[in-house]
Amino acid sequence: MILNLTDINISFGKNHFLGPINASFENGCLNLIVGRSGSGKSTLLKLLAGFHKEFTGSITLDYDKFIPDGNISLTFQNPETIFFNSTVFDEVSYSLKISNLKENEIKEKTNKWLKTWGLSSALYSEKYPFNLSGGEKRRVALAACTILEPKVILLDEPLAGLDRVGQKDLSEIINSLAKEHIVIIVTHEPELLINNNSHILFIDGVYTKEFNVNDFLSKAIQNSDFYPLPEWYVENLKYYVNSQKLPIVKAEEVANFLENQKNK
């Protein structure tokens, strides 16, 4: 599957806000949208979800016109935005209920999905979503938005407010979703999600550019104003910016890379 954006220009009233954006997002890899606060990342997600209508240009899914209508899901930065049911079970199963599935199918799928997102149904099913911790709320929101497994999954800061273990768990789940769905993620911490076949769209005001992982890391190592990577990573890899395959921001990968370079 491939989602193509051609000459997308976003405006608010008479004011041009962002664009032109030319980008393509595919399944099988994590599509990351990166940029400074207020640069228009979340607005682009809202446009893809059909909430922002003021734009020109065309969006196609597998070369057919893309109309967001039951084929997308969007998880907002603030997970509470999407809560409106009285229990976690009702919250997560809502999408299945409106799809007219049978009750036992709904129960089975919901319990399975809660487990996938690290929420035991015995513990969480009857809890009031607003009373959960920040990390639990995020898991419930992600579970609720992805249970229908639509073609396009849009995630706005999915790892914000989570502890390190939670971030690792969720990034694994998101990676597995990306195999069969087009997953587009807005993030301020791409280093937490980036893997070797990630695709990055960098947005900075009217300037937008697509990068593969190597080009993005190389540019960020050379210029911290472009994107500030962790200092330990930049310090260790600043002499290898021209390398054909830079390691992703993981200590183990960097250690292996440096070891290989020494042996050469």
Next chain:
Amino acid sequence: MFNKVKLKFRNLNPITKGFLCVIYILIFSFFCKSWQIGLVMNLFVLLSCLFIDEDVIQLIISLKKILLLLIIVAIFQGFSGNEFNYVNALSTIFRIIGVFFVATLYTKVSTQNELLYFWEKCFKPLKLFGVSSSEYALTMVIAIRFLPVFMDEIERIKIAQIARGAKLKTNSIVSAINFMPLLIPILTQAIMRSEELADAMEVRGYSTERPRSLYKKYSFGKYDFLTIFFTTIIIVVLAYIK
């Protein structure tokens, strides 16, 4: 110059605004017996929008919110005799539209504090019977101000449904049925919000028990007297016509 005048009329004393709102609602309810008077009075209200910097077109468009009510009332009023009475239906419609316009404009040009100030003054005589006027005024103002909050909440839920993959275009009856089970959670959340609001007010020292000072002093100016004078003329003219 005209902008200054508009600002003056918009920022009338809260008591004048409240008083005018009540008076014009009474005028539309009891004096507009014929459709011609109703039409003229509605045109007068629309004309007054120019003096308080409100969009006339938007106000007219907002009538669609009560369109169903207008149609039902027109049918009932029109068929009250042997045959359909257009005059009856029209005069009733103009009266309802007038009340709607006046109430809409009043809430648009009044801040929450101004509403509170007016209702506190209205309920002041109740103090003689040991009833706290400020408590009743606050209850009324919050009740008015919570309606947009409810509307926002419904809009948020619609967005949340679409964000989960719900279809944008569904049959309105089906979507209404789907919405029914959500009414209780919406009410629960509204009550929780009101508790949060009460806590926020209390931690900032709000109490209806003690006398409170006002950050903004409201005074009567020439524009207040001018509007009251014009209103009096209108009442006299209408009484004469009657």
